[in-house]
Amino acid sequence: MNFPKALLYASVLMVCLMLAGQPAEASGVPVTFTESGGILSVGGSRITNVMCSSETCSVTLNAPTGFTFVSTNLPSTYTIDEGNGFISDELTGSFTVGASSVTLMFTSLDDTGGTCPMTGCNVVETGGLQFPGITVTWSDGTTDSVGFQSDPPVPEPASLILLGSGLALAGRFLRRRRRPDMTPSV
Numbered sequence: 001m002n003f004p005k006a007l008l009y010a011s012v013l014m015v016c017l018m019l020a021g022q023p024a025e026a027s028g029v030p031v032t033f034t035e036s037g038g039i040l041s042v043g044g045s046r047i048t049n050v051m052c053s054s055e056t057c058s059v060t061l062n063a064p065t066g067f068t069f070v071s072t073n074l075p076s077t078y079t080i081d082e083g084n085g086f087i088s089d090e091l092t093g094s095f096t097v098g099a100s101s102v103t104l105m106f107t108s109l110d111d112t113g114g115t116c117p118m119t120g121c122n123v124v125e126t127g128g129l130q131f132p133g134i135t136v137t138w139s140d141g142t143t144d145s146v147g148f149q150s151d152p153p154v155p156e157p158a159s160l161i162l163l164g165s166g167l168a169l170a171g172r173f174l175r176r177r178r179r180p181d182m183t184p185s186v
Helices: 003-021 157-175
Strands: 029-035 038-042 046-050 056-062 069-072 078-081 088-092 101-108 129-138 143-150
Touching: 029 056, 029 101, 038 056, 038 101, 069 101, 088 143, 101 129
Parallel strands: 029 143
Antiparallel strands: 029 038, 046 056, 056 101, 069 129, 078 088, 088 101, 129 143
16 A cells, blocks of 8 residues: 555544544433533533523532432532633532532633642543533432533644644645556566
């Protein structure tokens, strides 16, 4: 196999693997916070008391009928890294064991929101829908996931230069004219 054909196959394989790695939209996830252009919205099942401004969304997540709140693995403040070491978003919660609901608040911050703590932020913005393992457990043993979708990260100039030079190099190899095969004379 010649180099241009191998490069083409490798590129198609990379695209397929990237698409396969994207998280699918989960059905039945009760709370998903979405940030688009700095405006927040929230969606999901069993949520009430939705109050969203441009920078903050607060919701009440109700327990399945007849059950109560038991536990969560959400730390006191869940910080989201913008990709440059600055906190871009925070997720906090208000929980009372035995209550029939919990309150979640998602806040969008700008670059002045502070830097990630020494241990780092809990997750980095990717622009895609993320379910980073935050769960709320109810007395019947069921768990609900909390997810969020952030604005796509702004690519750095170096990343754009690297992508452009890679595309130019790949184009050069693909556009190269094939020389006719020559058979040696006997």
